[in-house]
Amino acid sequence: xxxxxxxxxxxxxxxxxxxxxxxxxxxxxxxxxxxxxxxxxxxxxxxxxxxxxxxxxxxxxxxxxxxxxxxxxxxxxxxxxxxxxxxxxxxxxxxxxxxxxxxxxxxxxxxxxxxxxxxxxxxxxxxxxxxxxxxxxxxxxxxxxxxxxxxxxxxxxxxxxxxxxxxxxxxxxxxxxxxxxxxxxxxxxxxxxxxxxxxxxxxxxxxxxxxxxxxxxxxxxxxxxxxxxxxxxxxxxxxxxxxxxxxxxxxxxxxxxxxxxxxxxxxxxxxxxxxxxxxxxxxxxxxxxxxxxxxxxxxxxxxxxxxxxxxxxxxxxxxxxxxxxxxxxxxxxxxxxxx
Amino acid sequence: xxxxxxxxxxxxxxxxxxxxxxxxxxxxxxxxxxxxxxxxxxxxxxxxxxxxxxxxxxxxxxxxxxxxxxxxxxxxxxxxxxxxxxxxxxxxxxxxxxxxxxxxxxxxxxxxxxxxxxxxxxxxxxxxxxxxxxxxxxxxxxxxxxxxxxxxxxxxxxxxxxxxxxxxxxxxxxxxxxxxxxxxxxxxxxxxxxxxxxxxxxxxxxxxxxxxxxxxxxxxxxxxxxxxxxxxxxxxxxxxxxxxxxxxxxxxxxxxxxxxxxxxxxxxxxxxxxxxxxxxxxxxxxxxxxxxxxxxxxxxxxxxxxxxxxxxxxxxxxxxxxxxxxxxxxxxxxxxxxxxxxxxxxxxxxxxxxxxxxxxxxxxxxxxxxxxxxxxxxxxxxxxxxxxxxxxxxxxxxxxxxxxxxxxxxxxxxxxxxxxxxxxxxxxxxxxxxxxxxxxxxxxxxxxxxxxxxxxxxxxxxxxxxxxxxxxxxxxxxxxxxxxxxxxxxxxxxxxxxxxxxxxxxxxxxxxxxxxxxxxxxxxxxxxxxxxxxxxxxxxxxxxxxxxxxxxxxxxxxxxxxxxxxxxxxxxxxxxxxxxxxxxxxxxxxxxxxxxxxxxxxxxxxx
Numbered sequence: 001x002x003x004x005x006x007x008x009x010x011x012x013x014x015x016x017x018x019x020x021x022x023x024x025x026x027x028x029x030x031x032x033x034x035x036x037x038x039x040x041x042x043x044x045x046x047x048x049x050x051x052x053x054x055x056x057x058x059x060x061x062x063x064x065x066x067x068x069x070x071x072x073x074x075x076x077x078x079x080x081x082x083x084x085x086x087x088x089x090x091x092x093x094x095x096x097x098x099x100x101x102x103x104x105x106x107x108x109x110x111x112x113x114x115x116x117x118x119x120x121x122x123x124x125x126x127x128x129x130x131x132x133x134x135x136x137x138x139x140x141x142x143x144x145x146x147x148x149x150x151x152x153x154x155x156x157x158x159x160x161x162x163x164x165x166x167x168x169x170x171x172x173x174x175x176x177x178x179x180x181x182x183x184x185x186x187x188x189x190x191x192x193x194x195x196x197x198x199x200x201x202x203x204x205x206x207x208x209x210x211x212x213x214x215x216x217x218x219x220x221x222x223x224x225x226x227x228x229x230x231x232x233x234x235x236x237x238x239x240x241x242x243x244x245x246x247x248x249x250x251x252x253x254x255x256x257x258x259x260x261x262x263x264x265x266x267x268x269x270x271x272x273x274x275x276x277x278x279x280x281x282x283x284x285x286x287x288x289x290x291x292x293x294x295x296x297x298x299x300x301x302x303x304x305x306x307x308x309x310x311x312x313x314x315x316x317x318x319x320x321x322x323x324x325x326x327x328x329x330x331x332x333x334x335x336x337x338x339x
Numbered sequence: 340x341x342x343x344x345x346x347x348x349x350x351x352x353x354x355x356x357x358x359x360x361x362x363x364x365x366x367x368x369x370x371x372x373x374x375x376x377x378x379x380x381x382x383x384x385x386x387x388x389x390x391x392x393x394x395x396x397x398x399x400x401x402x403x404x405x406x407x408x409x410x411x412x413x414x415x416x417x418x419x420x421x422x423x424x425x426x427x428x429x430x431x432x433x434x435x436x437x438x439x440x441x442x443x444x445x446x447x448x449x450x451x452x453x454x455x456x457x458x459x460x461x462x463x464x465x466x467x468x469x470x471x472x473x474x475x476x477x478x479x480x481x482x483x484x485x486x487x488x489x490x491x492x493x494x495x496x497x498x499x500x501x502x503x504x505x506x507x508x509x510x511x512x513x514x515x516x517x518x519x520x521x522x523x524x525x526x527x528x529x530x531x532x533x534x535x536x537x538x539x540x541x542x543x544x545x546x547x548x549x550x551x552x553x554x555x556x557x558x559x560x561x562x563x564x565x566x567x568x569x570x571x572x573x574x575x576x577x578x579x580x581x582x583x584x585x586x587x588x589x590x591x592x593x594x595x596x597x598x599x600x601x602x603x604x605x606x607x608x609x610x611x612x613x614x615x616x617x618x619x620x621x622x623x624x625x626x627x628x629x630x631x632x633x634x635x636x637x638x639x640x641x642x643x644x645x646x647x648x649x650x651x652x653x654x655x656x657x658x659x660x661x662x663x664x665x666x667x668x669x670x671x672x673x674x675x676x677x678x679x680x681x682x683x684x685x686x687x688x689x690x691x692x693x694x695x696x697x698x699x700x701x702x703x704x705x706x707x708x709x710x711x712x713x714x715x716x717x718x719x720x721x722x723x724x725x726x727x728x729x730x731x732x733x734x735x736x737x738x739x740x741x742x743x744x745x746x747x748x749x750x751x752x753x754x755x756x757x758x759x760x761x762x763x764x765x766x767x768x769x770x771x772x773x774x775x776x777x778x779x780x781x782x783x784x785x786x787x788x789x790x791x792x793x794x795x796x797x798x799x800x801x802x803x804x805x806x807x808x809x810x811x812x813x814x815x816x817x818x819x820x821x822x823x824x825x826x827x828x829x830x831x832x833x834x835x836x837x838x839x840x841x842x843x844x845x846x847x848x849x850x851x852x853x854x855x856x857x858x859x860x861x862x863x864x865x866x867x868x869x870x871x872x873x874x875x876x877x878x879x880x881x882x883x884x885x886x887x888x889x890x891x892x893x894x895x896x897x898x899x900x901x902x903x904x905x906x907x908x909x910x911x912x913x914x915x916x917x918x919x920x921x922x923x924x925x926x927x928x929x930x931x932x933x934x935x936x937x938x939x940x941x942x943x944x945x946x
Contacts, residue, residue: 015777030793155933159926161875163882164918167901175908182904279784280879284902294785295883298792310789313782321780 001329008325012318017076019314020090024072027307035059090311096304100297105308109293113312115185116282116289119205120274123212127274131217132263135224139232139259140251150221157218166211166284173207180207183286208285212278216270223266224259231259260331264324275316375860378938385934392927395920399739402732410890414724416444416489416655416696417716419910422727424715426460427698433457435706441533442654442695442712443487446470454481456494461715464490466909470505477502487695488533493540499528501540509536509552518548534573535616547571547580547590557591564590572653574598574614574632581612587621602629613651613658615671620658622648628660636672644668652694654712659694659701667692667701669711677712684709719912721897731917734892738921741808741887742874746866748812749819749873754855754862756816757823762831762850771820779817787814787876791885804887807880811873819865826858860939867932871925878921894921 035058043051059065063074063081073079075096077089088094095105138147157165174182181187185204192200231237232255240250279291286292290309297305379385426445433440433449440449446460448470456477462470470492480496487493491505491512499520503512518540520526530541537551537558545566549558556576570581571590577598580590587605589598598619608624618632618639626647630639636656646662653659657671657678665688669678675697687703694700697713718727760771790810795803830836831854839849878895880886887893894917901907901914 015780018777019781026789026793031797155929156922156926159871159929160922161878161882161895161925163879163898163902164922167898167907167914167918170902170904171907171911175904275782279788280883283883294788298788298885301796306789306792310782310785313785317780317782 004329005326008322012322016314016318019318020076020311021072023307023310023314024075025068027303028068028071030303033064035062035064095308095311098297098302098305100300100302100305105305108305109290109308109312112288112290112293115287116275116278116291118201119208119212119281119287119289120278122205122209123216123274123278126209126213127216127220130213131220132224134217135221136228136251136256136259138221138225139228142229147225150225154218154221157214158222159218162211162215163280163284165215166208166281169207169211169214170284173210180204183284185288205285205287208281208287212274212281216274220266220270224263227262228255228259230262231255234258257331261328264328264331267324275313275320375938379934382934382937385930385937388927388930388934391923392931395735395924395927396739399732399735403736406726406729406732408729408733408892412725414720417720417724419722419913420445420461420716420720420724421910422715422717422719422912423461424717426713426715427700427710428459429700429708429710430457430459434708437702437706437708438482439484440693440700440702440708441485441487441492442693442698442700443470443492444489444655444696446487447698447700448485448487448492450482450485450494454483454497456482456485458492464506468506472504474502474504477504484528484531486531486533486538488538489535491533491538493531493533493538495528495531495540499526501528503538509554511536511538511551513550515548515550517546518542530571532571532573532578534578535575537573537576539571539573539578541568541571545569545583549578557593559592560590561592564588570612572612572614572619574619574653575616577614579612579614579619581609581621585609585624587612587619597632600631602631605629610649611651613653615653615658616655618653620651620653622651622660626663628658630658636674638671640670642668642670650692652692652699654694654699655696657694657697659692659699661689661692665689665704669694669699675713679711681709681711684711718916719910721913722900722910727897727912727916730892730897731894731920734894734897734917735920735924737804737887737891738874738877738894741804741811741877741893742870744808745811745815745873745877746870748809749816749869750862750866752812753816753819754823757820758827758850758855760820761824761827762846762854764828768824772824775817775820778814781814783814784876784879787811787880788883788885791880795885800888800891804891807877807886811876815869815873815876819862819869822861822865823858826861827854830854830857860935864932864936864939867928867935871928871932874921874928875925 035055039051039055039058042054046054063071070079074081075089077087077091077094080086081088093106095109097103098105098108101108134150138144138150141147170182173179181204185201187200187204232251234255237250237254240254241247245254278289279294281287282289282291283295290312294306294309296302297309426447429440429447429449432455433451436451436453438450438452438454440447443460446458446462448456448458450456456473458471458473464470468490477494480500480502482494483497485492485494488505488511491503491507494502496502499518501514501518503514505511518526518528527543528540529543532539534551534556537549537556539547539549541547545568547560547565547568549556549560551558553559557578560580564580564582567582567584568580568590569583572579572581577589577591577593577596579598579601580588582588585607587601587609589601593599597617601619604623604627605621609621610624612619612621614620615632615638618630618634620628620630620638622628626644626649628641628648628651630641632638638656638658641658644660644662646664646666648660648662650661651658652661654671654677657669657673659667659669659680661667666685667680667689669680671678673679677697677699680699684701687701687707687709689701689709690704692699692701699710699712701709703709716726716728718731720726721730756771756775760768787810791803791807795806798806827850836849836853839853844853877886878893878898881888881893881895882898884896884899886895889896889899897917898914906913
């Protein structure tokens with residue numbers, strides 16, 4: 001198992017460097033010149049030749065003339081910075097400076113990161129807490145009333161884009177029923193502390209959470225159900241039943257352990273999807289999270305901030321993949337032995 | 340015979356399948372392809388999906404020919420109009436009892452001979468102003484003439500008192516003191532007109548007065564014309580005058596604009612004048628019609644007429660002329676059939692016509708009203724005054740095209756990569772699978788947003804559409820690649836491949852001609868489901884403003900900006916219709932995909 005884990009972590013780092021290099025290269029396609037930006041103010045006061053010389057010097061000083069790989073290594077924090085000679089990059093926690101907020105990217109990101117993780121953890125707990133029991137129930141009672149209803153309901157759930165679901169839910173719960181506030185992260189102007197602040201926040205994000213859960217119900221439930229049906233049709237289930245094992249034990253111990261494998265595979269995609277999916281939810285409900293910040297940064301051409309957030313998404317997806325891989329190994333002994 | 344056949348197809352699709360069949364028929368061996376088709380055709384839910392999807396498909400493919408879209412088209416007179424069809428519905432009480440009618444942008448007003456005011460169509464101007472709320476004073480008064488402007492209504496009673504209601508900003512209710520007569524010295528108003536943000540009245544002494552937004556509209560009248568004016572005609576911001584010597588003059592103080600360049604022949608003998616939004620027209624004694632101004636919708640292309648035109652009426656972009664023999668003809672903009680005179684009108688001995696904006700009301704000698712023009716918008720309009728139905732039809736075409744092309748791109752990449760990986764195995768497989776893992780591991784939506792933002796900001800709108808297709812295709816091939824690889828790994832071990840190899844068939848041919856056809860059915864399922872996913876992703880990108888940008892419509896960007904309570908509640912038609920058709924469409928595609936899967940792999944039924 002240790003070998004397996006080490007192998008996965010090693011692979012994770014490899015992918016991280018490849019993806020981040022790709023991103024960095026992509027950002028270098030943007031026709032933006034920090035040296036020119038810095039000198040722009042003095043341009044009028046200087047003679048063209050002097051300006052040109054200063055510009056060349058500054059470019060050299062900032063290391064803009066070096067190759068892409070060297071610049072990437074500097075940005076990542078693997079090679080010393082040209083000006084200071086120290087390692088000061090992404091790995092040291094320096095993500096650059098945000099043009100739009102005039103702050104370090106790391107500072108800008110702090111608040112939204114917490115919010116996004118807060119929302120997504122709740123959404124994950126809710127979605128898994130509903131879909132897994134529902135999927136199992138539908139598989140066990142295949143063809144029953146609830147099953148048929150779920151089959152129709154879930155196809156609607158996963159076919160409709162989440163922002164349309166959000167619009168419909170806003171219309172029903174905010175406009176018609178008035179149960180929830182339309183957007184934001186807390187009562188404006190209110191300064192609650194402790195539990196009260198928590199409940200206030202929860203009240204404000206409850207509708208987004210409901211929408212997110214609803215959006216993930218469809219695909220997940222169907223998947224849990226179908227893999228559970230597969231598992232239940234296996235021979236060892238018949239054997240277990242023939243031996244007179246209790247039905248509960250058959251379902252939850254014999255069948256579910258086998259159904260879990262494909263479900264875990266799905267959770268990879270879904271877990272990543274829920275993070276990037278929250279881009280839509282955060283923008284629709286005006287929540288102060290990474291997704292909203294990302295759109296703001298893109299709209300304002302704040303590339304360093306965008307790159308930082310993009311790295312956040314990459315890291316989340318990689319860690320997600322790692323966690324899933326490891327739990328795969330945990331659930332299925334064959335994976336441990338084979339690799 | 341043909342009818343029988345039809346019924347049998349219908350019966351096969353939806354009919355009772357539990358018929359007893361001959362043993363010989365039942366036991367007959369079916370080819371796998373036929374079995375799949377049979378399974379598919381007997382899946383009711385799936386067939387419903389197919390039929391509905393085909394209907395939507397035909398709708399968006401043929402629709403743009405019926406409802407072509409003009410991307411530059413915006414109309415501030417038709418903003419946020421709900422789906423109604425009552426813009427031309429003259430109340431019964433006015434039948435044979437009309438004293439005046441005046442069409443507004445989305446409504447019509449009229450007054451009856453007994454002085455009552457009626458209003459129909461969509462009358463809401465803002466949250467608080469509704470033209471239907473006729474002031475009590477007007478209800479009590481005996482109204483004789485009425486005129487509808489862009490967002491206000493002017494009326495006069497039999498004592499020449501002027502009433503204004505609706506939007507009163509910018510001095511639209513600041514009636515000049517000259518028009519307020521005293522008991523000793525009453526002012527008799529003979530003509531009343533209302534334009535975009537101003538109104539005008541003509542007295543029986545030949546004096547005209549205009550009031551309203553003086554900054555935008557040329558409301559002053561040159562002194563030398565006062566006392567000689569016979570008729571006024573109002574365009575959006577300007578007006579022209581017909582004087583008692585039969586000449587047409589531009590009455591305002593602006594020195595040089597499109598309206599001041601009046602054709603030379605109009606210094607005498609003019610019998611009637613009219614104005615559209617941006618042009619003016621006059622007809623002389625010989626029946627010749629002259630049009631001047633900024634002709635944008637063919638206002639200057641006056642058709643030949645059999646009889647002599649004697650009266651002219653102007654809408655927003657079209658003219659209607661009444662001829663000596665009581666016939667009527669229209670020309671100019673025909674986007675809402677406002678220049679399509681119905682056949683019943685000619686021959687009905689028309690007495691007078693009321694035209695304005697996109698509507699025409701022709702009253703015949705018996706007092707019966709004939710109408711043509713804009714009845715309403717089937718699905719309402721958006722915040723730029725664009726017809727929602729037209730945008731849904733054309734947007735659907737864009738959304739489906741983008742979805743289809745991205746699926747094709749990802750199919751091509753996926754099949755080639757998966758085919759190579761699965762067939763060759765070893766290092767090639769390793770490399771391709773690692774690449775596909777990296778691409779698949781990229782956070783999809785943020786990455787697509789990023790690509791669109793970085794590259795999209797530097798290219799034209801049209802190229803941007805192709806960019807979105809490529810981005811979607813390039814980011815979503817990994818699923819297909821994995822599927823093809825797994826299938827080929829299984830197929831590769833079978834005997835027919837060995838046979839082909841033994842016969843010396845080239846490897847490329849084996850992959851694509853011998854193995855691939857066996858994978859085709861599963862590929863079809865995957866492609867169908869991917870089509871729905873690509874449409875969803877495109878619409879999500881467009882919804883966030885990083886996909887296809889307006890004015891090109893897509894089902895996604897029609898919903899941009901719908902996430903505030905005002906739009907959700909008050910302008911529901913702006914999001915309900917696109918969301919509904921898009922939702923139904925993706926549901927149907929998914930149903931179809933599921934049905935194909937069930938047909939191809941009977942084991943999966945019930946999963």
